[in-house]
Amino acid sequence: MSGRVIGPDDPRYADFTTGVNQRYTAKPASVHLPRSTEEVASAVSGARGRLAIRSGGHCFEDFVHHEGVDEILDLSGLSEVDHAHGLYSVGAGARLQDVYERLYRGWGVTIPGGICYSVGAGGHVTGGGYGLLSRRDGLTVDHLHGVEVVLADGRTIVATRDSSGPEADLFWAHTGGGGGSFGVVTRFLFRAPLVRPPSEVLVAALSVPWADLDERRFARLLGGYARWHHEHRAPDSPGAALSSLLMLNHRCNGTVGLVAQIDADVSGSDRVLNEFLSHVLGDLATTGFARAGEFGPMPGLAPPRRLPWLQATRLLGTNTPVLTDPTLRAEHKSAYVRSTLPESQLRTAYEYLTRVDVTNPETMLVAFSYGGAISAVDPAATAVAQRDSTFKLLYQAFWSTVDADSANIGWVRDFYRAMYAEAGGVPVPGEVADGCYINYPDADLSDPDWNASGVPWHDLYFKDNYARLQRTKAHWDPGDVFRHRQSVRPA
Ligand SMILES: Cc1cc2nc3c(=O)[nH]c(=O)nc-3n(C[C@H](O)[C@H](O)[C@H](O)COP(=O)(O)OP(=O)(O)OC[C@H]3O[C@@H](n4cnc5c(N)ncnc54)[C@H](O)[C@@H]3O)c2cc1C
Numbered sequence: 030m031s032g033r034v035i036g037p038d039d040p041r042y043a044d045f046t047t048g049v050n051q052r053y054t055a056k057p058a059s060v061h062l063p064r065s066t067e068e069v070a071s072a073v074s075g076a077r078g079r080l081a082i083r084s085g086g087h088c089f090e091d092f093v094h095h096e097g098v099d100e101i102l103d104l105s106g107l108s109e110v111d112h113a114h115g116l117y118s119v120g121a122g123a124r125l126q127d128v129y130e131r132l133y134r135g136w137g138v139t140i141p142g143g144i145c146y147s148v149g150a151g152g153h154v155t156g157g158g159y160g161l162l163s164r165r166d167g168l169t170v171d172h173l174h175g176v177e178v179v180l181a182d183g184r185t186i187v188a189t190r191d192s193s194g195p196e197a198d199l200f201w202a203h204t205g206g207g208g209g210s211f212g213v214v215t216r217f218l219f220r221a222p223l224v225r226p227p228s229e230v231l232v233a234a235l236s237v238p239w240a241d242l243d244e245r246r247f248a249r250l251l252g253g254y255a256r257w258h259h260e261h262r263a264p265d266s267p268g269a270a271l272s273s274l275l276m277l278n279h280r281c282n283g284t285v286g287l288v289a290q291i292d293a294d295v296s297g298s299d300r301v302l303n304e305f306l307s308h309v310l311g312d313l314a315t316t317g318f319a320r321a322g323e324f325g326p327m328p329g330l331a332p333p334r335r336l337p338w339l340q341a342t343r344l345l346g347t348n349t350p351v352l353t354d355p356t357l358r359a360e361h362k363s364a365y366v367r368s369t370l371p372e373s374q375l376r377t378a379y380e381y382l383t384r385v386d387v388t389n390p391e392t393m394l395v396a397f398s399y400g401g402a403i404s405a406v407d408p409a410a411t412a413v414a415q416r417d418s419t420f421k422l423l424y425q426a427f428w429s430t431v432d433a434d435s436a437n438i439g440w441v442r443d444f445y446r447a448m449y450a451e452a453g454g455v456p457v458p459g460e461v462a463d464g465c466y467i468n469y470p471d472a473d474l475s476d477p478d479w480n481a482s483g484v485p486w487h488d489l490y491f492k493d494n495y496a497r498l499q500r501t502k503a504h505w506d507p508g509d510v511f512r513h514r515q516s517v518r519p520a
Contacts, residue, residue, distance in 0.1 A: 033062045033106075034072075045103050046094060049087045049147075049352065050359045052434070053094035057081075057101045064106040066177060066185055066215045072102050073213060073510075074183030080510070082213050084122050085149020089361045090470045092209055092513035104151050107215055112136055116174060117219040121151035126346050133339050138223035141166040144274075146346035154217050156468030157205040157413045161272040161290050161345070164401030166224045170204035170411050171403075174220035178203070178212040181510035189218065198501040202517075205412035206491070206498045207467040210516040211505055226338045227270075227292035231302050232345075234318035234330035236284040241314055247382075248375040250285070251277065253309045254396055255370045258419035262400040269401035270295045271305055276322025280383045282390035286321025288345065293335055302333055322393050325350050351391070356429035360441045363469035364449070364456035365399070365418035371461060374448055381444040391427040392440055396420050414492035415463045423469060424448075442479060453482030455489060464489040472514050486515055496520070 035042055036059050045060045047053070061072040073080065078099025085105075086093065093101065104122035110131035111118045117138070119128055126146030132138050141162035143153055158169030166172075175189030178199065188200035202211050242250070254275045261268030273289035289305060291298045318327040325348045336344070351357060378394055400419040408414045424445050426437040446454040449462065455474060456462030465471060467490045473479035474486035487495045499520035502509075507519050 033064065033068065035060050035062065045083075045101060048091070048094040049357065050089065051356060052358045053088075053091040055081065055094040055098045055101060056096060057098050060101045060103055062103055062106055066107075066179065069102065069104070069107070069179045069213050069215055070183045070185055072100075073179050073181065076100055079512075081513070082151065082209055082511070084151025085124060085147060085153070087148050088152060088470065089359070090472050090514065092470065092515070095513070102213060104149070104213070104215070110135075115221050117221065117223055119150050119217045119219065121149070121214045121216060123150045124148065125150065125153065126343065129339065129342055132223070133226065137225060139226045140169045140172060140219060141224055142169045144346055145349055145352060146343075147352055150217060151214055152208045153468065155203050155206065155208040155214060157411075157466070158468070159399065159403070162224065162226060163403055164269045164272050164398055165292060167402040167406060168205070168411070168413060170413065171406055172219050172223060173204055173217060175218035176200060176203045176214050177216045177218070178214050180212045181506045181508060185215070187218075195501070195504045198497065199505055202412060202498055202501040205467065206501070206517060207470075207515075209513050210498075210502060210511055212511060227294045228338060229293040229335050230290050230338050230341045231293045231298055231333045231335055232288070232290045232330055232341050233302060233306060233333035234286070234288045234324070234327040235306070235310070235315040236286050236317070236319050236321050237310065237313050237315055238284050239280045239282070242285070244376070244379050246313060247379045248372070249311055250309065250313065251275070251378060251396070252370060252375055253311065255366065255420065257305055257308045258398060258400055259369050262404060262417075262419045264402050264405040266401065267295070267297065267301050268305065270298065271301055272398040273305070274323075274398070275309070275396040276324070277378070277382055277394040277396070278322050278390065279387050279392040281388055282321065282393070284319055284321050286318060286324065288318075288324065290341060290345070299333070320350070322395060323351055324348050351427050354429065357427055358429060358431075358434065359425060359427050360438045361469055362424040362441055362445045362471045362473070363466045364422045365415045365463035365466065366420050366422060366461065367418045367463045368461050377444075377447045381440070381447065384440070387440055389426060389428055389433070389437060392437065393425060394444070395423045395425065397423065408492070409494060412491065412494050412498060414494045418463050421466060442473065446479065453480065453484075455480045455482050455484070457482045457484050457489070458492060464492060467491070470515055475515060487517070490515075
């Protein structure tokens with residue numbers, strides 16, 4: 030490992046010890062930069078103190094970049110993407126856009142993962158991984174065949190879908206049980222045939238000026254988005270080839286944004302897309318896409334344009350000002366939604382998105398498509414328990430100075446608590462909500478001041494699957510070597 034363990038004197042130290050979210054910084058004695066599984070194993074065996082695993086550094090919470098961390102193991106040197114013996118191998122440190130480029134250019138395949146180019150496979154896949162192809166092709170973990178994992182005692186094991194006994198549990202725990210709990214994943218294995226992406230997609234990106242939205246029209250917009258997803262939730266619905274994001278920026282931003290993508294190879298795709306747009310937008314006036322929410326300007330996508338899939342993926346994945354701003358500070362909270370939204374929630378959303386004391390244009394509620402092929406999988410088949418949700422909500426704010434922390438964090442917290450007021454301030458699984466996404470972690474779920482529901486954080490993320498995750502943890506990491514604020518606790 031000579032030259033591949035750095036300390037505070039190294040010029041690269043700050044880069045490896047700060048999260049994408051600049052609220053989170055660690056001060057470890059050393060950062061390990063392994064280039065092979067053997068080097069990962071020797072770093073784990075020789076660790077002196079608390080070790081944190083990092084792949085892309087995008088964690089919404091301080092699970093990696095935390096003051097209590099003594100050593101960081103950074104996997105970005107293990108980023109190879111390859112194909113041999115009927116298996117695709119993806120290094121845990123690979124970034125999503127590199128994975129898409131390599132898999133598609135090399136073999137014409139992909140995984141149905143997330144949108145943002147720089148997210149690391151290590152955290153993303155272990156948490157489930159969904160994106161614009163998920164309504165068509167399921168979650169990333171639905172295609173996972175195996176994981177190579179370095180265990181707490183330094184041994185390396187390959188656990189697969191075909192394993193039995195405790196190894197089967199270890200594989201299963203990596204299909205949505207979240208990163209940082211069981212060991213260090215060095216590579217993910219996906220079995221052929223893997224997903225063939227559409228050769229072309231139709232993409233629409235539109236803005237609606239807030240000036241055109243009163244409370245009734247806002248409720249129609251968000252309510253229409255929810256209703257369309259409820260009506261088209263079945264895996265065999267023609268709408269399963271379509272995915273979208275509705276970016277409800279705060280009114281001070283000036284606009285809200287809608288991005289939709291559909292597999293252009295499906296017959297009638299233009300009709301399905303147009304029906305979706307008119308169902309959600311009704312008679313609202315739209316303009317070509319100006320900057321809204323998570324995306325930068327995307328002119329030329331209104332009316333919808335036909336684009337090669339990889340080019341569309343590149344465009345949507347890289348056109349994200351929130352990732353290119355090195356001063357980024359952020360707060361996020363999530364909720365799965367399994368039905369249409371009640372009027373009380375539509376009213377609360379309008380109230381918080383129009384509050385006059387908010388002046389940050391990067392405060393927003395984003396709705397992401399879910400359902401379709403995702404719901405064809407049994408809730409216990411992988412660690413992702415939420416299989417009948419039709420979309421997800423992400424409450425978030427981005428800003429860049431410490432003095433704005435409390436106003437922005439406060440807005441996200443108050444908004445969330447008001448939305449789920451009847452359930453103790455969190456989206457307790459029930460008729461409408463279905464808990465939270467582990468890849469959008471939220472430390473407040475463990476805090477009785479913000480979660481008064483009586484439902485613990487782990488049940489909000491994992492529901493009935495938590496018991497098996499705990500048994501797996503007890504078997505493979507009984508000493509709790511791999512831990513963070515919301516890691517799986519040994520049974
Ligand atoms: C801008 C942005 C956009 C996003 N878009 C999407 C999206 O479209 N779809 C979606 O599903 N999610 C999305 N996410 C969430 C993303 O999937 C998670 O933040 C994910 O955990 C990030 O992985 P990482 O490796 O980059 O993060 P890291 O901060 O490096 O790690 C996250 C967690 O995983 C653990 N971990 C990391 N690597 C390993 C490993 N090799 N072995 C074991 N544990 C590991 C860490 O210890 C930590 O607990 C987005 C996040 C951001 C910031």
